[in-house]
Amino acid sequence: xxxxxxxxxxxxxxxxxxxxxxxxxxxxxxxxxxxxxxxxxxxxxxxxxxxxxxxxxxxxxxxxxxxxxxxxxxxxxxxxxxxxxxxxxxxxxxxxxxxxxxxxxxxxxxxxxxxxxxxxxxxxxxxxxxxxxxxxxxxxxxxxxxxxxxxxxxxxxxxxx
Amino acid sequence: xxxxxxxxxxxxxxxxxxxxxxxxxxxxxxxxxxxxxxxxxxxxxxxxxxxxxxxxxxxxxxxxxxxxxxxxxxxxxxxxxxxxxxxxxxxxxxxxxxxxxxxxxxxxxxxxxxxxxxxxxxxxx
Numbered sequence: 001x002x003x004x005x006x007x008x009x010x011x012x013x014x015x016x017x018x019x020x021x022x023x024x025x026x027x028x029x030x031x032x033x034x035x036x037x038x039x040x041x042x043x044x045x046x047x048x049x050x051x052x053x054x055x056x057x058x059x060x061x062x063x064x065x066x067x068x069x070x071x072x073x074x075x076x077x078x079x080x081x082x083x084x085x086x087x088x089x090x091x092x093x094x095x096x097x098x099x100x101x102x103x104x105x106x107x108x109x110x111x112x113x114x115x116x117x118x119x120x121x122x123x124x125x126x127x128x129x130x131x132x133x134x135x136x137x138x139x140x141x142x143x144x145x146x147x148x149x150x151x152x153x154x155x156x157x158x159x160x161x
Numbered sequence: 162x163x164x165x166x167x168x169x170x171x172x173x174x175x176x177x178x179x180x181x182x183x184x185x186x187x188x189x190x191x192x193x194x195x196x197x198x199x200x201x202x203x204x205x206x207x208x209x210x211x212x213x214x215x216x217x218x219x220x221x222x223x224x225x226x227x228x229x230x231x232x233x234x235x236x237x238x239x240x241x242x243x244x245x246x247x248x249x250x251x252x253x254x255x256x257x258x259x260x261x262x263x264x265x266x267x268x269x270x271x272x273x274x275x276x277x278x279x280x281x282x283x284x285x286x
Contacts (some may be wrong), residue, residue, distance in 0.1 A: 025220020042205070049224040050199050057195070057217075065266065091171075110213040115196035122200075 010038075010072035016056060018063040018085060020107060028053035031070055038072070039134040039152045040145075047123040048077055048143050055081045055139060061106050062086065063094050063136065064127075074145075076125075081139040088131040095121070095129070139146035162186055162272055164229055164252060167208065170234050170266055173231060173256035176243065186228050190275045195221050202227070203275040210263050213236040219245045227251060233260045234281030 012034065014027045032049040052068065057080065059066035088094045091135030094115050102112025120128050124141040131137040145153065165182035168227070175182065176186060184206075191210035192198045198209060198221050205226035213217060214236045222230055229252040237255055238246070246253050256263060 021215070021217070023216070023223070024215045046225065053199060053221060053224045054196065068272055076243060109215060109217065110193055110195045110211075112216075113194040113196040115194075115200050119200050137256075147219055 008071050008073055009153055010034075011069065013067050013069045016059045016063075016066045016068060016083075018060060018065050018083070021060060024057060024060045025053060027056045027068055028153075031068075034070065035077070038156055040077075041149050044077065044143055044145065044149050050118040051058070051123045051143075053081055054119045055079065055141075058112055058116055058137075058139075059083045061102060061111055066136075070151060072156055074149060076145055077143045079141055082136065084136040087133040087135055088129075088137055089133055090129055091129055105150055162270065164208075164254075166270075167202070167229075167267065167272075168254055171231070171254075171258055173254040175252065175254050176237065177246050177251070177253045179208060180229075182249075182252075182253070184228055186251055186272070188275045189264070189267060189272050191202055191260055193260075199225060201276050201279075204257075207275050208272075210260060210267075214242065216242045216245055218242075219249060219251060222246075222251050223249045226277065229254065231256060231263065233258060233263050241242040 016027065028049050031052050032045060035045045035048060056068060063083035063085030066081060069080045071078040094097055097118045098114040100112045100114035106112040120141055125144045127141040129139050164184045164186055167186060167189055186208045188207040189210060190198060193199055193212050195217055202225040206228040209222065209227050209230045210233060212233055218230065219242055232255040235255060235257040255273055
């Protein structure tokens with residue numbers, strides 16, 4: 001694993017090509033597999049997978065390229081999404097349910113309902129979204145780990161050595 | 162309701178080989194937008210009724226752990242999407258009924274939705 005600090009037991013980065021719908025959804029599937037292998041609870045896996053799926057689709061629909069990083073720390077799962085693209089002119093407006101700037105092509109594929117960002121917000125325990133017009137967007141969200149889910153982190157740390 | 166009953170009621174065809182037709186389906190969601198599929202899924206094992214046949218619907222299904230997907234209007238996914246469903250153990254069925262008829266027939270026999278209505282006029286859950 002590269003780029004991981006000592007206090008971060010697990011770190012993995014995935015690359016996304018904007019506009020490439022062929023494997024859209026595959027990264028959230030990979031994230032889900034990692035979390036299932038680690039033994040996290042059903043609820044934590046489900047919430048993380050849904051939010052990651054929406055984030056992945058946002059990069060594919062609206063950006064040129066991007067990276068999704070998964071960090072597993074002692075008390076949370078954190079997903080960081082950084083993309084290069086047009087950016088979001090009005091972040092507050094984009095957060096509103098039902099607001100969308102999706103193209104016809106995106107709608108034809110069943111996306112662009114304007115629910116993506118609010119879906120992420122509703123399924124996570126904290127979310128930060130910032131954007132620079134013409135440069136790109138930075139999104140991160142966390143899912144807190146409690147009780148038995150916390151116990152799943154130590155073995156990951158041990159495995160990392 | 163068992164998947165087998167759903168297949169028979171809707172004169173549907175199972176298109177993913179040897180899926181378990183005794184699987185119990187408790188709730189249904191019908192949508193043609195992936196975000197709606199994700200937003201209004203309340204738990205694992207639901208049936209999704211949709212006209213979306215591209216691979217993202219399988220990835221979404223995997224994300225929310227759908228019990229099965231039923232394509233309406235006679236739609237069928239391509240081979241790659243079909244394979245993806247098989248790999249992820251998601252049974253796929255197709256019926257020639259349109260979405261309204263499909264939902265109506267299942268509702269009449271007691272099947273219910275994942276959620277009944279949204280909280281506000283912007284689709285809030």
